[in-house]
Amino acid sequence: MSGDTDQASPTRAERRHRSEAAILTAARALFAEHGFERTTIRAVADRAEVDPALVMQNFGSKNALFEAAARWAVPTEGLVLADRSELPRAALQHVLDSFDDVDRRPEAEALLRSALTHPAAQAQLRDHVMGETQERVAATIGGPDAELRAALLNACTLGLTISRYLIGVQVLADADPRDLKRILEPALESIVDSP
Amino acid sequence: MSGDTDQASPTRAERRHRSEAAILTAARALFAEHGFERTTIRAVADRAEVDPALVMQNFGSKNALFEAAARWAVPTEGLVLADRSELPRAALQHVLDSFDDVDRRPEAEALLRSALTHPAAQAQLRDHVMGETQERVAATIGGPDAELRAALLNACTLGLTISRYLIGVQVLADADPRDLKRILEPALESIVDSP
DNA sequence: GAATTCGCTCTACGTTTGTTGAGTGAAATC
């Protein structure tokens, strides 16, 4: 048998795949912690125990590496709902799911960390992540203020995410998710449907 | 008369003051637009029509220049109130005042833009700006969840600020302040006092 | 088993960065 996870007989495709994975993991961690500008290709290579030039060869450029490493999945379920009252819960749950999961967090944090300084990250967050979410939420909300309300819902959850996970506001970082939901959900509901 | 605003006989103190002011203004604009890491001392000097070395001589280092240029005033009034119901209005008004004022905005935006990537800016925002605000708001709110509610109030207004002014979410950037208040204030009130 | 592909490393280029120290000329001091 050709070893799947063993180190015996590392085939060429395996080696390449492992290298790319190691580089991506290292890149995500460093981009997430320090942002795009403060992360160097050499640091990524060191962390991945790989030659710096290999990073270039596999991903082409630092920008391409970032785009491959930094993503924030847009929730596919729960946003387009018949019942608008479930919307706040879904939105809140999505950010908690993304960032309390140790595996998914670096990917999202890498994008968010650089969203204010790196033009590509900013565009990605604005147009892709927030934009698509806003569209779906607005469609569910309906009415004249739908887009504005959707954008405000997004803004509040973004503020929570940044404060809790990126800036590290103690009270929020230590807070139990249940308490966050208990206090924030009614507020978000008020954004969705008010006078 | 010694000319106050004239160009006649620029005294030594005047020259220094004008240089520092020009440098600070240029630095604020660039820090606000591109963030700390993407802003170079040479670019600041060029914009201020000044020699790069003069920036170093007047401020010591790039970090010191940033600390002198990037501030976000903590609201002194309106947060410690007898009536908690006025709190959301005050908090919301404060961010709109800070960022819709063309003169005050760059100072605050410079700090906020780098708050996720520059350690000093992050500490400044977390401990000084948000920290002090949170203390005062929590004191006004009172009760067991006071600090958590205060932090969440902060988080939401931060999210709005970032979305509207830094990321440039269209719907929010174009929105009339009155509409923002109309929809967001009830939500913030719900954060301050709910079950 | 020879030829070839290809993942990978080594070395180095060119640019940009923050920062420094010597030098200059005009304002301030006496």
Place this chain on the structure above:
DNA sequence: GATTTCACTCAACAAACGTAGAGCGAATTC
């Protein structure tokens, strides 16, 4: 009016950056 102070400029340094190209050795192909 000579001396000193000081805002300011010039030139350059050392380090770090993203990136490119030649070469090596083992896996793959024939």
